Amino acid sequence: MSYSVAVAGASGYAGGELLRLLSSHPDFIVSTVTAFQNAGQRLVDVQPHLRSLGTLSLAETTPQNLAGHDVVFLALPHGKSGEVTAQLPENILVVDCGADHRLTDPADWAAFYGSEYFGAWAYGVPELIVGGGKQRDNLVGATRIAAPGCNASTVALSLAPGIAGGVIEEKDLVAVLAVGPSGAGKSLKLENLASEILGSANPYAVGGTHRHIPEIQQSLRGAGAVDPTISLTPVIVPMSRGILATSTARILPGTSATAVRDAWAAAYADEPFIHLLPEGKLPRSGDAIGANTALMGLAVDQAAGRVVVITALDNLVKGTAGAAIQSANLALGIPETTGLPMDGVAP
Template sequence: MGTRVAVAGASGYAGGELLRLVAAHPEFEVVAVTAHGQVGSRLGDVHPNLRSLADLVFAETTADVLADADLAFLALPHGASAGLAAAVPASTRLVDLGSDHRLVDPAAHERYYGGEHATPWTYGLPELPGQRASIAASDRVANTGCHAVAAILAIAPLVAAGLAEPDDVVVTSASGTSGAGRAAAVHLLGSEVMGDLTAYKVGAHRHVPEIKQASGATSLTFVPVLAPMPRGILSSVALRSAGGASADDARDALAETYRDEPFVHVLPAGQQPRTSATAGSNCAHLQVVTDADSGRLIVTSALDNLGKGAAGQALQNANIMLGLPETAGLSIDGLAP
């Protein structure tokens, strides 16, 4: 018998992707799935793609259900994780895909989220310096936000190397509709999103403090865009060059930072990241050029918002927490077409 795994919020898109990955994991066994509105339903009726787990039945999301597992993933809306996690015994390791435990600064939490600020957990982005060791030593890990990881991977190495100014960063990030969750909403209907791009939460998006906290940026303009595709994120990150740094300098810094990383790939010069190339994988693809007019460094970053932006990242963190091979159950190859 392998590691006993529970997934809370398993009826949503991120929860369903978690189950797909966990079901194929060589060391994991799914012992509980929980939901809110789908309690009592067969998993196969909600996620018909998950045939190997189809006969599991959604239970109510309680600490008692999760306590029976060695590891639990919390794929819950903002504000729903903290109280539940506090009641789960320390013997059950937790990875929270929500935002409750990401922010260190209570003032930033109050400004962007409101409500009570929960105790911050270890931040779950292994590619940051020193973070892999912190995750390995933790029983509670806060998974990254989807837009956040695409931006952080692009910004952090360049700010750390002194190649980009931290006080002038502009990010435009387009995301597929699965990032908005599975709840029925008029603005997410096929007839509404097809053939349309819509900016949302402009000027005060909740990922801003997370990106600043993890990337070293001190001033950030962030414009998220809803794109007519089911999954994927493409971020365009514009940074003011420091000390005359060129795109070659920036590319060398990114390549050196991620040289030994299995899931972050700096593409060959001239090749731009595409969301389709990362679909179904746990990978992020990066490229950097110099803007011919402004001289800014422009880093483009693509990933699957349900993969490296959510479920894949969570599984990567869980592998590290449990001392398993970091790539177990995860693919570096995307789906095509």
């Protein structure tokens, strides 16, 4: 069965990545692409790497242009998608790659975003541990899905097995992430110009101010934490895309190194897109570029009493567009891995 698809925000990085993946999806037919400032231009003039979609032109992003499709993907800045989705029919599948529908607590939204709260949708991280199961169970048959924040899903996937397995403490969680500037979007920002980031590593949103913190805490509560605390420090590094997240947590007293590793191995043993590397092996960010895979390396620091989880993924694929399509597959009853690459691009 084929599904007609519209992509809003098609001129941005996330929108372009959605279209790159959708172009080879056997069940999704992209028939409409929309934008704001770039409306009226040919898609290929804005996204010149998308040659297979060269016949499409960018329409204006309005509910009228998006309605009438089976599936709508939104890749819009926060505050924009909520305005649009409120006017879309309930019987179509809408997947929001922005932040507007991720948080379940209006107080968290007010504290970290400060704009109108549009309510929470099914969270689009299928592998995330929720109670005794996985989040994919909540995505089957869903018509409204919130794709994750890339930093948030990376850290949550890194730490949730330890929470659910009862091997780490939920306090004093720490995550430091090396991230590519594409995660900040395509609009021009001085701090993300090549002359500013080449040869430099630049921290941002430090000291508990990053907007993905409540999203991480929300996910960890779903895995069994009660009141988790996390120090999150992202650092922009000179690579166009990718995340290398180093997440650490205190190991519960009396827990063996074997039990720690077993918690992660059990959590992801059957997951097609999350790979726990053999003991002693650690991932590189480049190993996951272009793929919908998250690669994890795990080490136990006996002297410090902490577990160290290093996770590499592509922020535009597994962190955003790939997660959105994977979740849409589940919602529609399509095999979860359909249209999604497991192999990265090298060098």
